Amino acid sequence: MDARSTTLLVIGGGPGGYIAAERLGHAGKKVLLAEKEFVGGTCLNVGCIPTKSLLNSAKLYEHALHSAQYGVTAGDVTYDWAKVQSWKSEVVKTLVGGVTQMLKRLKVEIVPEFATLVAPGVVEIGGVRKTADHVIIATGSVPVMPPIPGAKDNPSIVDSTGLLSVPEVPKRLVVIGGGVIGIEFASLFAALGSEVTVVEMMPEILPFMDADLAKTARQSMPGITFRLKSRVEAIEGSTVSFTPEGGAQERVTGDLVLMAVGRRSLVDGWGAREAGLEIDRRGIVVDDRMRTNLPNVWAVGDATGRSLLAHAAYRMGEIAVANILDPEAHLHGEVMRWDTIPWAVYAMPESAGVGLTEAEANRRGLDVATVTVPLVLSGRFVAENGLSKAGAVKLIAEKGTGIVKGIHMLGTYAPETIWGAAAVLESEFTVSDLRQIVFPHPTVSEGIREAVWAIRV
Numbered sequence: 001m002d003a004r005s006t007t008l009l010v011i012g013g014g015p016g017g018y019i020a021a022e023r024l025g026h027a028g029k030k031v032l033l034a035e036k037e038f039v040g041g042t043c044l045n046v047g048c049i050p051t052k053s054l055l056n057s058a059k060l061y062e063h064a065l066h067s068a069q070y071g072v073t074a075g076d077v078t079y080d081w082a083k084v085q086s087w088k089s090e091v092v093k094t095l096v097g098g099v100t101q102m103l104k105r106l107k108v109e110i111v112p113e114f115a116t117l118v119a120p121g122v123v124e125i126g127g128v129r130k131t132a133d134h135v136i137i138a139t140g141s142v143p144v145m146p147p148i149p150g151a152k153d154n155p156s157i158v159d160s161t162g163l164l165s166v167p168e169v170p171k172r173l174v175v176i177g178g179g180v181i182g183i184e185f186a187s188l189f190a191a192l193g194s195e196v197t198v199v200e201m202m203p204e205i206l207p208f209m210d211a212d213l214a215k216t217a218r219q220s221m222p223g224i225t226f227r228l229k230s231r232v233e234a235i236e237g238s239t240v241s242f243t244p245e246g247g248a249q250e251r252v253t254g255d256l257v258l259m260a261v262g263r264r265s266l267v268d269g270w271g272a273r274e275a276g277l278e279i280d281r282r283g284i285v286v287d288d289r290m291r292t293n294l295p296n297v298w299a300v301g302d303a304t305g306r307s308l309l310a311h312a313a314y315r316m317g318e319i320a321v322a323n324i325l326d327p328e329a330h331l332h333g334e335v336m337r338w339d340t341i342p343w344a345v346y347a348m349p350e351s352a353g354v355g356l357t358e359a360e361a362n363r364r365g366l367d368v369a370t371v372t373v374p375l376v377l378s379g380r381f382v383a384e385n386g387l388s389k390a391g392a393v394k395l396i397a398e399k400g401t402g403i404v405k406g407i408h409m410l411g412t413y414a415p416e417t418i419w420g421a422a423a424v425l426e427s428e429f430t431v432s433d434l435r436q437i438v439f440p441h442p443t444v445s446e447g448i449r450e451a452v453w454a455i456r457v
């Protein structure tokens with residue numbers, strides 16, 4: 001018999017929930033993790049990982065198609081969608097298996113059942129009532145299906161999960177929504193030869209990205225037709241009717257339509273409201289320690305609606321655990337710092353950023369200096385891409401103090417580089433601090449160094 005008393009109960013086995021369970025397991029706590037569908041959650045099973053696996057295959061295909069420019073001649077370059085799919089499944093299986101094994105090693109009890117919150121410290125799992133000192137909620141999010149006429153029960157419309165496993169590459173794909181999920185799929189299928197149209201209501205794609213870089217990113221995707229400032233009004237079969245601002249209604253037809261207008265936190269169906277959890281338009285309301293309004297009930301990840309990113313979910317899980325284990329942890333910095341969560345888009349071209357955009361800095365009334373440098377200043381970027389591919393770094397710093405407020409990158413390796421930029425913002429480095437950092441050469445990250453010497457604060 002396990003000598004440890006049940007102290008922790010986690011609802012949801014995605015990045016937020018499993019990292020919390022892992023950290024608690026490491027601390028020697030007895031943990032029970034309820035997961036109704038799949039360990040690894042959205043991210044490992046139908047989100048981050050399968051999309052990156054498919055995108056990697058598409059990037060390899062595109063590289064091979066254009067390899068002659070770099071002196072490498074490939075024969076008949078083709079792709080085999082069935083093999084691309086089975087590689088994706090193998091990757092997912094390997095990673096889900098790894099997380100499951102790790103949790104088992106830490107003696108986390110995984111219960112493959114639906115859980116309902118009854119009251120603080122009381123959860124029903126698969127109909128069995130369990131008690132715990134603390135409950136961590138990590139129920140995640142689900143795709144939004146807007147009430148557009150013709151959208152409901154339309155077999156031509158898929159969400160991201162449906163599109164991940166289509167049996168063949170659609171010849172024509174219409175993507176509704178130019179956010180990160182829409183753009184990654186648009187990029188993937190355009191690279192594989194689909195005729196892709198993105199219909200987006202906003203004036204620019206990727207609305208969280210600095211507007212200048214988002215525009216450059218869009219212009220660097222010539223294989224995709226973008227219809228901006230366009231409101232979708234109806235869908236009939238696979239024909240989407242939309243009206244561009246100030247224009248007349250138009251139609252575009254695909255073999256498939258991807259609905260990618262966003263995701264919403266999963267706060268219904270598991271007792272949240274009945275138990276008295278405070279919920280706002282984003283999701284479960286939490287403070288910067290991930291506490292909810294109920295005692296010893298914590299919420300992390302997409303369920304809070306504060307940041308719909310896996311690494312944000314990880315950090316929220318860690319913050320909750322740190323504050324459960326040590327009520328004074330918040331005094332030692334264990335709080336969420338929402339402004340320094342980086343984001344990344346793995347489209348072609350890739351991009352990433354952290355901190356304020358120029359528009360957000362202006363909205364907050366900050367007096368900032370900005371500079372944008374092209375990545376052709378990076379030797380490695382030119383060696384690997386030539387001069388025709390888009391790439392840039394935009395730096396935003398406060399005038400006077402010189403404190404770096406935002407770093408945004410467009411170009412290869414941006415998602416790999418951006419954690420360093422996040423460290424810069426976390427540490428409140430100034431431009432002159434950053435000038436003292438030695439960057440390896442030749443790297444694409446040297447674009448940041450170029451920007452830091454070009455800015456005038």
Ligand code: FAD
Binds near residue numbers: 302310
């Ligand atoms: P989830 O991963 O959604 O996990 C929640 C889990 O809770 C699920 O497994 C669910 O079955 C379970 N659950 C829910 N209710 C109950 C209940 N009542 N009882 C028991 N179990 C329950 N993020 C990135 O950072 N990088 C990316 O590249 C990226 N790509 C993405 C691509 C796509 C197509 C999608 C859809 C998402 C992507 N995301 C990406 C977002 C990322 O997947 C989420 O931010 C992340 O999964 C959130 O983790 P979570 O633990 O909060 O929730």
